[in-house]
Amino acid sequence: MTPDPASRRPVMADVARLAGVSHQTVSRVINGSSNIKPATRSRVEHAIAALGYRPNTAARALVTRRSKTIGIIASNTSQHGPASIQHSLQEAARAAGYFSSVVTLSAVTHEELRDALDYLDRQSVEAIVMIATQHDALAVVRAETTSTPLVVVEGELSGRGLSVGVDQMAGARLATEHLVELGHRRIVHVSGPRSWTEARARHAGYVDVMHAAGLPVDTDFEGDWSPSCGYEIGRRLASRADFTAVFAANDQMAMGVLHAFVQSGLRVPQDVSLVGFDDIPESAYTNPSLTTIHQDFHLVGQRAIDVVTAILNGVSMATPLIPPELVIRGSTCGPAPERQKGHTT
DSSP: OOOOTTTSOOOHHHHHHHHTSOHHHHHHHHTTOSOSOHHHHHHHHHHHHHHTOOOOHHHHHHHHSOOOEEEEEEEOTTSHHHHHHHHHHHHHHHHTTOEEEEEEESSOOHHHHHHHHHHHHHTTOSEEEEEOOBHHHHHHHHHOOOSSOEEEESSOOSOOSSEEOBOHHHHHHHHHHHHHHTTOOOEEEEEOOTTBHHHHHHHHHHHHHHHHTTOOOEEEEEOOSOHHHHHHHHHHHHTOOSOSEEEESSHHHHHHHHHHHHHTTOOTTTTOEEEOSBOOGGGGGSSSOOBEEEOOHHHHHHHHHHHHHHHHTTOOOOOOOBOOEEEOOTTOOSOOHHHHTTOOO
16 A cells, blocks of 8 residues: 555655755755855745754764764762753753753763763763762773764863863852851761762862861761652751851751751750751741852853853863852851850860
């Protein structure tokens, strides 16, 4: 049986026939050639719209070497930061006229990353953006080779090479300096898992400020980013009276700490001040609202795609780390005299 012509997908020859031009002219219009008369271009575009024609991207890529597709490799997407960055990358890519091909890894191993790179190569992606959040993952990325341009997001915090990220150490310094300027002298840091580059950088920023101020460092509490872990650490802290402030390495753990303190009868911020990191949407609606460090994930995605387009156009582009911002809300104030007494340096 012969297929019904009305039901088949329109092809380039149909566009050419309707527009009254050659097959080559349609191809040149689709590929953005500037050497086309406006009237001819208009006829071809109207024919494309009337027929609902969609170019064959794979075939076009073979001819033009441009697939207009960017590969994104992600992991740890259950966490707010990586998930937000992936979303912002896809939005920025779409705004720049690119499709996204996303591969999510359960673990960043040499084998999984190699498989992901091979898959994206078969998709003819023009560039790859890798969200590398853990130190070991960054080492794996550095060890792999690919002929496709590769931009690392968040894992590489040096600001060098093809990398984009927020200055995590600067954010931790802002959080800790805020507490010191309020008069706090005993500040506990609840860190993220030290296998994460961001957790290490936030820990280092806290330590730098404490040492510079001549204050004791208290970093005995390592969490896993979750509210439940923050809650358990908060319960342990609530039995102590030798601190007046807590800097938690992310907002979820800070919320867990806050809940534990309230259950234990500690008032925030009257008894203990609390600072988080990330400025997730919920942080403005806790009781009290959470003082935190804001990361502009939208700008991270935009800058990463800007780097990609610069590379593809043969242009070099500097990629300094993006500065974070301190957002002061209701969870911080000066230390309570009765808790500060006897613990100054």
